Amino acid sequence: MKKIFKALKFIGAGAFLVLTFIACDKEFNSIDSxxxxxxxxxxxxxxxxxxxxxxxxxxxxxxxxxxxxxxxGFYEDPIYGTTTASIVTxxxxxxxxxxxxxxxxIDSVIMRIPYFSTPxxxxxxxxxxxxxxxxxxxxxxxxKLSIYQSDYLLRDFNPTGEPNSPQNYFSKADRDLTNxxxxxxxxxxxxxxxxxxxxxxxxxEKLDFxxxxxxxxxxxxxxxxxxxxxxxxxxREKLDNNFWKTLIIDKEDDPVLSNANNFRNYFRGLYIKxxxxxxxxxxxxxxxxxTEANITIYYTNGETDSRTxxxxxxxxxxxxxxxxxxxxxxxxxxxxDGDDNQGDNKLLLKGTAAGSMTIIDLFANEDFxxxxxxxxxxxxxxxxxxxxxxxxxxxxxxxxxDSQIHKYDRLYVYDLNNNTSTIDYAFDPTENTASPIxxxxxxxxxxxxxxxxxxERMGYKxxxxxxxxxxLLRDSLNTKLGLVVSNNVNxxxxxxxxxxxxxxxxxxxxxxxxxxxxxxxxxxxxxETDLQMxxxxxYTEPNN
Numbered sequence: 001m002k003k004i005f006k007a008l009k010f011i012g013a014g015a016f017l018v019l020t021f022i023a024c025d026k027e028f029n030s031i032d033s034x035x036x037x038x039x040x041x042x043x044x045x046x047x048x049x050x051x052x053x054x055x056x057x058x059x060x061x062x063x064x065x066x067x068x069x070x071x072x073g074f075y076e077d078p079i080y081g082t083t084t085a086s087i088v089t090x091x092x093x094x095x096x097x098x099x100x101x102x103x104x105x106i107d108s109v110i111m112r113i114p115y116f117s118t119p120x121x122x123x124x125x126x127x128x129x130x131x132x133x134x135x136x137x138x139x140x141x142x143x144k145l146s147i148y149q150s151d152y153l154l155r156d157f158n159p160t161g162e163p164n165s166p167q168n169y170f171s172k173a174d175r176d177l178t179n180x181x182x183x184x185x186x187x188x189x190x191x192x193x194x195x196x197x198x199x200x201x202x203x204x205e206k207l208d209f210x211x212x213x214x215x216x217x218x219x220x221x222x223x224x225x226x227x228x229x230x231x232x233x234x235x236r237e238k239l240d241n242n243f244w245k246t247l248i249i250d251k252e253d254d255p256v257l258s259n260a261n262n263f264r265n266y267f268r269g270l271y272i273k274x275x276x277x278x279x280x281x282x283x284x285x286x287x288x289x290x291t292e293a294n295i296t297i298y299y300t301n302g303e304t305d306s307r308t309x310x311x312x313x314x315x316x317x318x319x320x321x322x323x324x325x326x327x328x329x330x331x332x333x334x335x336x337d338g339d340d341n342q343g344d345n346k347l348l349l350k351g352t353a354a355g356s357m358t359i360i361d362l363f364a365n366e367d368f369x370x371x372x373x374x375x376x377x378x379x380x381x382x383x384x385x386x387x388x389x390x391x392x393x394x395x396x397x398x399x400x401x402d403s404q405i406h407k408y409d410r411l412y413v414y415d416l417n418n419n420t421s422t423i424d425y426a427f428d429p430t431e432n433t434a435s436p437i438x439x440x441x442x443x444x445x446x447x448x449x450x451x452x453x454x455x456e457r458m459g460y461k462x463x464x465x466x467x468x469x470x471x472l473l474r475d476s477l478n479t480k481l482g483l484v485v486s487n488n489v490n491x492x493x494x495x496x497x498x499x500x501x502x503x504x505x506x507x508x509x510x511x512x513x514x515x516x517x518x519x520x521x522x523x524x525x526x527x528e529t530d531l532q533m534x535x536x537x538x539y540t541e542p543n544n
Contacts, residue, residue, distance in 0.1 A: 043542050045386070048371075050535040052390075053364035054483075054523040055338030056348050059355050059507060061170040061186055061498035065154075065321035067509055068491060069116070071352070072145075073211075073283030074276040075137045075515040079399055080335070081328035083173075083352050083515050085283055086183050087272040088194055090154055090318030091295065092260050098312055100252050101301030107309065109239040111147075111204070111295045113316070114287045115211060117233045123215075130233050132213045134285035134487065136515050141280035142208035147239075150271040152197035153264070154319035160188055170498040171353030173324040181275060183323035186498055194271050194323065203270075204239055207277060211235070211284045231292065244297050248312060264318060283515050285487070288316040322512070324353040333398070333519070343523040346395050347533075349411070349485040350517035357507060358483040358520070359416065360390070362471075362535055365523075368478065375472045375539075384540040388468035391450065391534045393459035398519040406458075408437050409447050409518055412486040412508055413462055417479035419494050419506045423466040436488040444489055452530045459520075468537060482507070487514035 071085035117130040132139075155167040172184035172191060182195040216231045247267060251257050256266035274283075287293060297312040328335065335356045338344040348356040363371065375383045390413070399406060414421050424443040432439040438446075443463050449456045470476035480503060487510055494506040521531045 043540050045538065045540050047539065048374075048535075048537040050363065050537065051365055051523050051532055052535050053340070053343045053361040054347055054358055054533050055340050055344045056336065057357050057359050057502075057504055058335045058337050059353070059357060059497070059504075061172065062353050062507060062512060063168050063495040063497070063509075064171045064185060064323065064353055064512065065169045065319055066166075066493075066495070067322060067513055068289060068493070069285050069287055069513055070320065070322050071283055071324075071513055071515060072272065072286050073137070073274050074143045074281030075283035076280065077350070077515060077517050078403075078405065079519060080333055080350050080517050081326065081330060082276070083283070083327075084274055084276065084325040085352070085515070086194075086274050086323045087286075087288070087320065088150055088152070088154065088183075088269060088323065089272070089288060089316050089320035090264050090269040091267065091314040092317045093257065093263060094294075094313040094315055096258055096260075096263075098252060098257060100249055100299065100312070101308070101310075102303065104249050104299050104301040106241040106245050106249065107298045107300060109241055109244045109295065109297050111235070111237055111239055112216070113235040113293045114231075114290045115233045115235070116285055116287060117213065127215050127217075127230055130213045130215060132211060132233060132284065135211060135282060136284070137282035138280045139282055140210070141282055142210050142277045143281045144275040144277045145204075145206050145209040146202045146273045146275070147204040148198040148202055148271040148273065149200060149267070150194065150197055150269045151199050152192060152194060153268050154321070156319060158188065167319075168496055169321045170496075171322075171324055173326045173352070173354035175325050175327045175329075181325070183271075183273065183325060185321060185323060189498070195273075198271055203243060204237060206237070211282065234292070235286065239295070244295075248297060248314075249299065260318070269318075269320075285513060288320060291315070322353070326352070326354050339524075342525070345522050345524045345526055346398065347392075347483070347520040347522045348517070349483065349520065351485050351487070351511050351514035353512060355511065355517070357504070357511070358522075359503070360413075360481040360483055360533075362468075362481065363478055372472055381473055382541065385465065385469050385472065385537060386540055387463060387536075387538045388465045389536050390462040390464060391459065391536060392462065393450065393452075393457050393521045393531045393533075394447075395519040395521050396458065405516075406447065406518060409516065410437065410486050410489050411444060411460055411462065412484050412489050412492075412510065413444065413464070414482050414484075414492075414508060415467075415479050416482040416503055417477065421492050422464055422481070423470065424464050425492070427466055431490065433490060436490045440489045457531070468535075484508055484511040485514060485516055485518060486510040487516070 070087050074084045076082045116133040119128050120131045121129045123129040158165045158167040170186040172186050182193050185192050213233050216234045216236050218229045256262050293316045295314045300307045300309045302308045347358045350356040428440045428443040430441050445461045450459045471478050491510040493509045495509040496506050521527055523533045
């Protein structure tokens with residue numbers, strides 16, 4: 001499979017380069033070489049090697065609501081330390097003004113949240129066998145999971161902002177030493193402690209929760225009417241009947257069940273809290289946005305001799321957010337802002353809130369105007385740029401490059417000035433919606449071995465050909481680039497940062513929903529030259 005994928009990767013790369021040459025045809029004077037053979041050609045190929053300026057940026061107080069999926073659990077990153085992720089979410093009835101009928105009695109209340117999974121075959125019972133796609137850490141290590149009723153109202157709009165401006169919530173992930181297990185966010189610069197916003201005892205509690213890759217089997221009805229359905233792996237647990245009877249069934253004809261706003265003010269949501277059960281644990285990405293994510297109240301109604309089973313469904317629509325608790329103190333690499341003059345030796349990429357990214361200034365160490373003059377005289381291109389790529393190596397001293405933990409690491413580069421993906425992202429034809437790990441492999445590359453003077457090193461090749469053409473040939477702004485670790489390069493939405501103080505106004509939301517991290521070699525002069533980050537520009541020019 002690996003050989004097949006690599007073949008596909010090179011086919012895709014070839015197609016991308018063909019498109020590149022076609023796109024550049026109008027910019028370059030015709031070479032008009034009709035004679036085959038290198039010695040007879042009237043053009044030559046060469047390359048520039050440029051060392052960019054690359055430095056670290058610590059991320060704090062990033063937006064944690066509005067994410068397309070959410071992390072839940074406890075994860076120990078072997079490089080940085082531990083992160084605990086919990087969720088606060090609103091609920092919304094699927095229908096309003098319900099009629100529960102005569103003598104309604106709850107049979108069961110089921111909460112279901114799908115995981116991200118892929119079918120891989122058939123199990124011994126002829127059911128579907130699955131692989132969990134976004135499970136991090138020790139899959140056999142349990143965590144403690146508790147679900148509470150939250151009394152905190154997650155607002156849709158910011159009362160202190162512009163009219164109809166959305167209410168955003170920002171991370172406060174550094175572990176609070178007074179309340180080290182409490183989860184916080186910032187709302188309009190005010191700290192919110194969700195552990196002080198809960199009502200009553202837990203609605204659900206499990207001391208040894210472990211995500212399962214087994215299919216979810218659901219039975220409804222009885223006797224000849226019994227139906228069995230199989231669905232993808234999920235968190236699926238029973239909740240207390242009495243609580244939901246009081247909350248929902250007993251409120252028939254009450255205005256609180258008449259519309260979404262009334263209901264969300266009446267029942268403000270759930271606080272799903274994860275805690276470590278031991279020194280180890282696991283974290284999983286859950287899909288609360290799925291139509292199959294819900295709380296379903298199964299009940300029967302009617303007279304004694306003619307009872308009917310039906311249901312009332314609440315979805316996880318509305319506002320929801322992730323909370324994070326980081327503890328990087330016991331063995332982690334400290335995250336700090338880097339040297340924006342000399343660059344950093346080691347580039348620290350860490351996902352989730354209060355993580356770290358890299359800022360890349362491509363031509364900070366060059367005479368930029370002189371370089372532009374090498375490629376264009378103002379009106380005409382003097383050289384044809386065939387390919388431009390960043391080559392970045394893993395710091396094998398800080399991470400175990402042989403470990404499977406980094407096997408599927410992906411990097412994402414974006415235009416820092418405009419908070420958008422680069423033009424090369426749009427040009428890349430290899431988007432794979434079914435398997436994001438194999439998507440956009442021409443532009444963003446895959447973690448792979450790179451030969452450095454006969455030594456195999458792990459690293460990345462990120463192609464930014466069109467981005468460099470725009471800067472050197474088309475007078476586009478020489479913008480800085482941001483570099484982050486990503487769990488889904490197809491997900492390019494942005495998350496805001498509270499109290500912006502520098503060039504980084506937003507970050508890709510995908511880096512918030514991965515707990516993973518890595519360390520790369522930077523561009524500082526103290527690094528071995530062969531391992532420094534390089535911008536390689538391959539070009540063709542006519543022979544005089």
